[in-house]
Amino acid sequence: MNNAIFMDRDGTINVYKDYVYNINNFFFIENVIDAMIILKKMNFFLIIVTNQSGIARGLFTKNDFLLLTKWMVFYLKLRHVHIDAIYFCPHYQKGIIKKFKQTCLCRKPNPGMLLDAKQHFNINMTNSYMVGDTESDMLAGQSAGIGTNVLVCSGKEITKKSKTIATWTIKSLASLPNMIKTHKNINPGL
Structure with a gap:
């Protein structure tokens, strides 16, 4: 089984703005590309799951x-980041x-996109992570059986409820590789 x-x-x-749909309004959050490079080296599948209402x-x-997605994937590929799948x-x-x-069933907080990826990529959900900035991201991860739901403070305003649902709360995706490494050192059996 694979971890994701x-x-x-x-x-x-990317920086949160209402309804980003063109390249001119798409800006990567600082250091997230570097984090994705490290996560790939840690043998994780990188899967984007996004509501696009x-x-x-x-x-x-x-x-x-x-078109924006194609550009984003190409931009990341130039920086040695392979996105394994994008569900929207x-x-x-x-x-x-x-x-x-x-x-x-696919719109988060429903787990449809995550469950489709689980089946397609043979994902071990217990050893995987859901990273997002909203309560619906955390609920989708929880419903899909994700082992660690990570709330990032780089997007929408954090609510008390989303904090209580999350396993971890971190500044941004850029912090995730170190959190995973630290956690594995504390619990080496993971």
């Missing part, structure tokens, strides 16, 4: 999202684009 780092996108990988809301198209949910129950106006 499941990562939210907005507020976790802006598609259902009609704020941007699925194609806009895919375009749905929103109150959306205006009929095709995407629905309740689904």
Whole structure:
């Protein structure tokens, strides 16, 4: 079985702004690329799981999202970071684009995207991590059986509830490799 780092996108990988859908508004959070390089060297699969309700809301198209995603993957590849998979949910129950106006199992806090990745990549969820900046990220990780749910303070404002659901709270994804190494030193059986 494989271990994975499941990562939210907005507020976790890139600077949080409402509905980022083009390259001009996409800025990587400081040191997250370096952290991803280290996490890959630690033999983790890197899997992005992101809600993109802006598609259902009609704020941007699925194609806009895919173009930005293609650019992001290429940019990371140039810096020696391989993203193993990207799962996204375009749905929103109150959306205006009929095709995407629905309740689904993939929109976090539902665990659908994580469970799909688990099956596709044979992921050991107990030894994996969900990293995100919202309560819905933490709940999705918890529902999917993720062993460590990591709340980052680099995105949306942290709520008391999201802090209580999280296993760890860290400044940003950049801190994760050291947290994992420290934790393994404390609990070498992991």
